[in-house]
Amino acid sequence: xxxxxxxxxxxxxxxxxxxxxxxxxxxxxxxxxxxxxxxxxxxxxxxxxxxxxxxxxxxxxxxxxxxxxxxxxxxxxxxxxxxxxxxxxxxxxxxxxxxxxxxxxxxxxxxxxxxxxxxxxxxxxxxxxxxxxxxxxxxxxxxxxxxxxxxxxxxxxxxxxxxxxxxxxxxxxxxxxxxxxxxxxxxxxxxxxxxxxxxxxxxxxxxxxxxx
Numbered sequence: 001x002x003x004x005x006x007x008x009x010x011x012x013x014x015x016x017x018x019x020x021x022x023x024x025x026x027x028x029x030x031x032x033x034x035x036x037x038x039x040x041x042x043x044x045x046x047x048x049x050x051x052x053x054x055x056x057x058x059x060x061x062x063x064x065x066x067x068x069x070x071x072x073x074x075x076x077x078x079x080x081x082x083x084x085x086x087x088x089x090x091x092x093x094x095x096x097x098x099x100x101x102x103x104x105x106x107x108x109x110x111x112x113x114x115x116x117x118x119x120x121x122x123x124x125x126x127x128x129x130x131x132x133x134x135x136x137x138x139x140x141x142x143x144x145x146x147x148x149x150x151x152x153x154x155x156x157x158x159x160x161x162x163x164x165x166x167x168x169x170x171x172x173x174x175x176x177x178x179x180x181x182x183x184x185x186x187x188x189x190x191x192x193x194x195x196x197x198x199x200x201x202x203x204x205x206x207x208x209x210x211x212x
Contacts, residue, residue: 036080081206088203090151090193093129101210102131104166105193112179124180126168130190133160137211140189142200153191154203161190 037047082096091103109125136159144150163185169177194203 081210084202084206088194088198088206090195092127099135099212100131100133100160102129103192104129110180110183112176112183122176122179124168124172127166129164129166130192131160131162131164132156132190132192133158134210134212135159137207139204139207142204145191145193152194152196152198152200154194154200154207155189155191156207157189159188161188163190 034047085096085101086094089103091105094101094103096102104127106127107125108128109123111121111123113122115121136157138157139154140157141155143153145153165184169180172180192203194200
């Protein structure tokens with residue numbers, strides 16, 4: 001009975017989303033696509049946005065299509081997990097290959113060195129690109145960054161996590177770079193920031209599906 005009620009609810013939601021596209025002859029999302037997005041936890045507003053992006057006017061490339069051509073990103077239309085993570089991760093230049101996930105976080109600030117006479121320390125805010133291997137990928141925890149507040153995060157562990165600082169350190173003195181790298185995140189664990197309107201449980205589920 002419960003399964004039948006769930007199926008009826010999904011059919012009703014699919015019909016509602018399809019009605020939204022009645023005036024959009026170029027909309028490309030099929031009934032199966034919409035059903036998949038509903039099962040993954042997308043709201044009707046999010047599905048409407050995704051399908052509208054997929055049918056942008058000629059001459060105007062959708063954002064996901066630009067990423068595909070410029071960054072060799074796995075096409076979100078062809079890969080549902082890539083689509084979900086591309087929307088859910090609070091980062092830039094999100095790419096997914098068969099064996100890893102990559103994204104860039106902007107302005108990751110950290111303090112380094114000793115305090116000056118006024119109690120201040122030097123601060124640097126570089127962009128950092130993370131590459132997380134799917135081999136050995138585990139989800140350790142989910143929640144807010146600071147417990148009850150802050151950015152939602154999924155804490156993961158992997159056999160390989162690469163971190164590359166982009167540009168910020170090249171004009172610094174060697175001793176400054178050394179101090180910064182001492183403070184820089186290391187090891188086989190990291191926290192992936194997630195946008196507020198996405199379910200952490202759904203992100204966890206997708207990451208575990210990708211683990212090998």
